[in-house]
Amino acid sequence: MSEEKSQRDTIPIDLPSVMDRIGGDENFLQKLIDIYIEDFIEKYAKLKQAIERSDFNEIKKIGHSLRGSSGNLSLNGLHHISENIELSGKEENIQQAKLLFIQLNTEFEKLNNLFSSEKRLSIDQKCGGVLCSDKNSDVTILAADDSVPNQVLIKFYASQAGFQIDIARNGREAVDFFRKKTYSIVFLDIHMPELDGFEALNQMRQIEIENILPETPIIALTGSTFQEEGTTCLDAGFDDFVEKSTIQETLAEIIQKHVKTAHVQIDEIHLDKSILPLVPEYLKNRKEDIQRIKHALEKRNFGAIEDLGHKMKGSGKCYGFKKISMFGHQIEIFAKEQNTDEIEESVGQMQDYLFNLHFK
Secondary structure, three states: OHHHHHHHHHOOEOHHHHHHHOOOOHHHHHHHHHHHHHHHHHHHHHHHHHHHHOOHHHHHHHHHHHHHHHHHOOEHHHHHHHHHHHHHHHOOOHHHHHHHHHHHHHHHHHHHOOOOHHHHHHHHHHHHHHHOOOOOOOOEEEEEOOOHHHHHHHHHHHHHOOOEEEEEOOHHHHHHHHHHOOOOEEEEEOOOOOOOHHHHHHHHHHHHHHOOOOOOOEEEEEOOOOHHHHHHHHHHOOOEEEEHHHHHHHHHHHHHHHOOOOOOOOEEEOOOHHHHHHHHHHHHHHHHHHHHHHHHHHOOOHHHHHHHHHHHHHHHHHHOOHHHHHHHHHHHHHHHOOOHHHHHHHHHHHHHHHHOEEEO
16 A cells, blocks of 8 residues: 555645544555545536536535545545535535536545556546436547646536546556557547657557557647647647647537447448358357356456457457457456456447347
């Protein structure tokens, strides 16, 4: 826990007070923080819904609850904002509640910085899952920006529109996320620590090449109004660029432009006539692979799952089924990590894809 301990100076927590109450037990403190995060995610989702409905009684109640839980952990910033949220509910001030909702997210990001990129991704997935509406829930966004205010605003605008979004703090973290998950679209800030946007773009394209994956639309986030910077981004291989200050107005437009189909219930594939005779047997074998993976998962035989995923990754694109390669890539990675939940989710998605597949 040494790395987490060194990071705690960046969050508004009265550590001496908390440690005194729990007898100096750092492991117990981590458990308390984990419990708080789960509770926060649930109440954050309910608060968003209450604000959308202008349900002032619910806003007041959630603010009061968050005030109590953040006070118990001496999370002073979150405690203060929650107190004001409770007050906005009492005063029936919806504009104030909306502003405080954004501030609450900003303050929570400071707590979120305690964790590794893997845990941050898990938290963002949980938040995205409960905050996104069904309307655009098939669209998954990765956005990378080293500015916390920018992170919060992009996340807020995306969730308001019903998109799932993961936030990376720098280029290297963005590449880590990209390696582990398939996204509909990626937004990269040009000037970031660790890796800048251009280098992150290059590494993402290399991941796609190595794993035989289709190209993801990758959009440059610029801080400049100068057309020259946007032209430079296009020349470097970005699919498009957008100025950060206009992201609220242009987010949905950019996604509509580059993500062609957000809700594809039936995938129709046009195949080369020369391989058509081979396709039925190929797809039959892939359906059998799904059963093999499920059986291996019961026995926790991750080596067998990794091997099956690797073979799918290599064969899918050769037969014209890029999504099979994508699912195989995901399964291979999650098998290496022995992540049973993600393996099950990827297998379920692949099973749905094969069931709805039509080809000509």
